[in-house]
Amino acid sequence: MNLLKKLFTYYKKNKYPISHGKTGIKEVGHRTYVGGLWDEIGKLQFEFLINNGLKPSDIFMDIACGSLRAGIHLIPYLNEGNYLGIDKEEDLINLGISKELDNKWLNIKKPELLISNSFEFNKFSKVPNFAIAQSLFTHLPPDLINFCFKKLSFHFDKKGVFFATYFVSEKKHDNPKKAHDHGIFKYTIEEIKSFGYSNGWDVEFIGDWNHPRNQQIVKYTLKNI
Numbered sequence: 001m002n003l004l005k006k007l008f009t010y011y012k013k014n015k016y017p018i019s020h021g022k023t024g025i026k027e028v029g030h031r032t033y034v035g036g037l038w039d040e041i042g043k044l045q046f047e048f049l050i051n052n053g054l055k056p057s058d059i060f061m062d063i064a065c066g067s068l069r070a071g072i073h074l075i076p077y078l079n080e081g082n083y084l085g086i087d088k089e090e091d092l093i094n095l096g097i098s099k100e101l102d103n104k105w106l107n108i109k110k111p112e113l114l115i116s117n118s119f120e121f122n123k124f125s126k127v128p129n130f131a132i133a134q135s136l137f138t139h140l141p142p143d144l145i146n147f148c149f150k151k152l153s154f155h156f157d158k159k160g161v162f163f164a165t166y167f168v169s170e171k172k173h174d175n176p177k178k179a180h181d182h183g184i185f186k187y188t189i190e191e192i193k194s195f196g197y198s199n200g201w202d203v204e205f206i207g208d209w210n211h212p213r214n215q216q217i218v219k220y221t222l223k224n225i
């Protein structure tokens, strides 16, 4: 191995504990790749959504659904065809289906699962009125977060609610330059609000929701214009 390759491997291995994408999923498995605490964070999302009004008849979108940590609770709960899951990692979705979701729910509830890294929400057959992005914006730089909000504003029910989680910092944080599934991005409350406001959303900062890693939750609704 030449020096450059050695340095690159060292950098890749040491900058983040887990490699990005397919390699990382293979290295650590689908549960660890999305952050572990499988049961706790899955149930936390499910209970939070129910307590905030999610009904079986809602059209729900799980933005960055990963390996269905929340999906295994939501798919059985929602009416047929009402769970829309999108993630950039095909392997996570496939392992979620084969190892986590009882096959019967796939047949009975017929969730729509989409592989996309560019928030192609228009590829779903339905327009959601309820959504969550749990620990997605904790791994993305501002341009991608804004892109997500912009795309969502064109494919979301006018009266819908969208919840997103963040790591909150008091001062502007020196975030990594590029998106990485194991890079930690933190934002101030002002930045978190401006992701919504600048893309046509109203914002309610909820804050603590008992996340074991202290991610905070925010509610976004489309502005009435």
Ligand SMILES: C[S@@+](CC[C@H](N)C(=O)[O-])C[C@H]1O[C@@H](n2cnc3c(N)ncnc32)[C@H](O)[C@@H]1O
Pocket: 033, 034, 035, 041, 063, 064, 065, 066, 067, 068, 069, 070, 086, 087, 088, 089, 092, 116, 117, 118, 119, 133, 134, 135, 136, 139, 181
């Ligand atoms: C920490 S995991 C959380 C997964 C899921 N929300 C959960 O609670 O288990 C972050 C997820 O974001 C996905 N992701 C990152 N960037 C994405 C993008 N641009 N489009 C879709 N998914 C993305 C990753 O593949 C990963 O599944």
